[in-house]
Amino acid sequence: MSSVRLSDIPRTSGFRVGLVFLALFGVSFSGLSGYTYWKTAIYLKQEVDANLYRQVDSRTGQPAALRLQEIRKHADQDHEGRVPHTLFAEDGSVLAGALQALPPGEKFDIPREFRWDKPGGGHRPIRFIKHRLEDGTLLVVAQDVYDLLEFDELLVHALVSGGIVFLLVGLVGAFWLGNSTRVRLNALSEAIKRIVEGDLSRRLPVKGSYDDIDRIATVVNGMLDELERLMSEVKGVCDDIAHDLRTPLTRLIARLERAQRRGLQAEEYAQTLDAALDDAKGLLSTFRALLRISEIEDSVRRSHFAAVDLNRIGWDAVELFEPLAEERGITVQMIESTRPATIAGDPQLLFDATCNLLDNAIKFSPDHSTVTVQVSEAERRVTLTVADQGPGIPEAERDAVFRRLYRSESSRHTVGNGLGLSLVAAVSRLHDLKLEVDDARPGCIIRISGAELIG
Template sequence: MLLAKTLKSSTFKLALVAIATFGLIVSAIIAYVYFATLAYVRSRLGDVGDHDSFAATIELALIAFAVLLLVLAGVAAVLVTRRTVGRIEQINATSRAIMLSGLDQRIPLRGSHDEWDSVAENLNQMLDRIETLMGEVKQVSDNVAHDLRTPLTRMRGRLEKAYHAPRNSETDAALIGDTIADLDAVLGMFTSITRISEIETRARKGGFRDLNLAEIASEVVELYDAAAEQDGTRLTLAGEKNVPVTGDRDLLFDAIANLVDNAIKHGRTSGRVIVTCKAGEGGAVIAVADDGPGIPADQRDHVFKRFYRLEQSRYTPGNGLGLSLVAAIARLHGAEIELSDNVPGLEFKLTFPSTKG
């Protein structure tokens, strides 16, 4: 079956065309050698000797050489094409298995480290990436369903209770206010998802300008100062006053605001949150440090996923999208995110590329 596919394949046909072209070139060379040799012999020996016998011997040798060359070329074409078709069939078979059973199949490698192994390895890596993304989509869907169930259930319960109760203006007003608050939370969740998707599609690069990162951080600290004071947290700004960076002002403000809000929520009561800006050799750097419980090292890569929340954060306000937004903004600006222990607490650090040259 594989031989039949080999003989029908376009690769084999292309190989035959190449062999035919090569054969014509070789035939021309052989004809040139044949007639040149006869001419040389006649010029040297004249009519003396058996020219016909010598010519017949040369013809036989050249014909045998041409036939042998064509046979070897044909066998080589079949073998090479068969190997190529065999590897393509492996890829096709794996693709069909994936379409039928799922993403758990992978293209086998032969260990030859040739270009076909490279193609198979790249396709396997692509399948790994697709499987990871599908898992994340499922996780996001599950988390969205879980996070929506609570406010929607509360709203339905209130409305059902109000439906069966006699009308009361104060009670109805409170019901409407609570329902609006829950609806705002749900709408805020969808707004955050849309905003993250917009940033990830790099639709906002047109708003990039030369900015002072320290000035933006100062505005964020001023905005959250009252909330920190109410929580008993000391929110301070340290570092340099002029830290140049290129980016979108609104997005950078949102990223820093999310980091500060996260630090205040998860830091210690009557603790301290420090926002530090400085211009490093590699570019602008901003760090937000708190003195809370921190994040275990094995979970630090997961906190930037949408809706991911640590167990100790389940009962704090939020929807698990803040750090996802920070990660999207960082990627858009080419910034690196680093999480490190603050002993006690955690430090989020964003390092932006240099604005020079």
């Protein structure tokens, strides 16, 4: 894995997504913090104002003499001047209370604030209400709001500190996310580079978290599996063409050259031409089958999909091959599912695939044996199985037999061109079906499964 430079991280999509979410959460945090601060400050001031109004109402309801006496008594008890009540004459002189001067401002009965210079030194923030009494005197009810302002300052500091911590944690998270994305993309880039250089067995790393990158890597890996299979088939086809088609071509050329060099009778010429025509037709049939497989793999036939009953396909194939099987005393039996096995597919291609499987089964089965075609259904999935009692397919060759023109050593002298199972594989891929080879002990079982019931 290549190293990740710090300067590369801000350019990653993960880092940028992290910053976007940091900005969104930052705006949300700021809005929530501002709203919390605003509501708290308003609530505390309203509580102070409500208490001041209650004090004004209480003092206003007292007789003048009692009010003067109570204010003097209150001033003696409130040594720290936390709630300084003061009564002023009309000219502004102090009659009783802790304040030495009338607070500034012409408005009455409205809470306001000012800075009170205390007689002993220092100053305190005071919130007060100035009220004119019936006798013309002025009542000032006040409350020290130093604690309120201190709490307000602490709240602001806490919100700012929380915002800074939030920002730092968000930036660290964005860098971590960007680094994580960069590391994964570096691993993907390295794997793709190896693939481009020719290592088709290499696959993109999958973390297992099933996130977007994992989904893309899984799709690309599936594409690489298919590409590797096709490349392997191309190589195998080239090898098999060179091996299997060389013999009929050599035989055809030899016959024609022999006919050219020797003076043959008309009957011998006719026999030679018939044999050459048979070889040429065999070659043409092989190439025609190759073209048909290519057409199937290109999904050209998907437009012909319709509702197909695999039970009907199986019976039609059995009826077609029963005469051929009877010549060797082979019994072909059909076991259908208990309900209609209707799937979406191309009827002709599915019939051709079944016929190829049945043809192979009869071809490699011993005389007086049994070949079974079975259609079964479980959990709304249909399976078509063809089983014989022949020599079977060795486990090492079970993947290779579906390659075009592949023929095992044991079947090279059997009539055929090695394309039957390749066509079956192509039809299975077109229909998204799973093709499996198993051992019947004795014999071979080929199973086409995964078709979903419709209707």
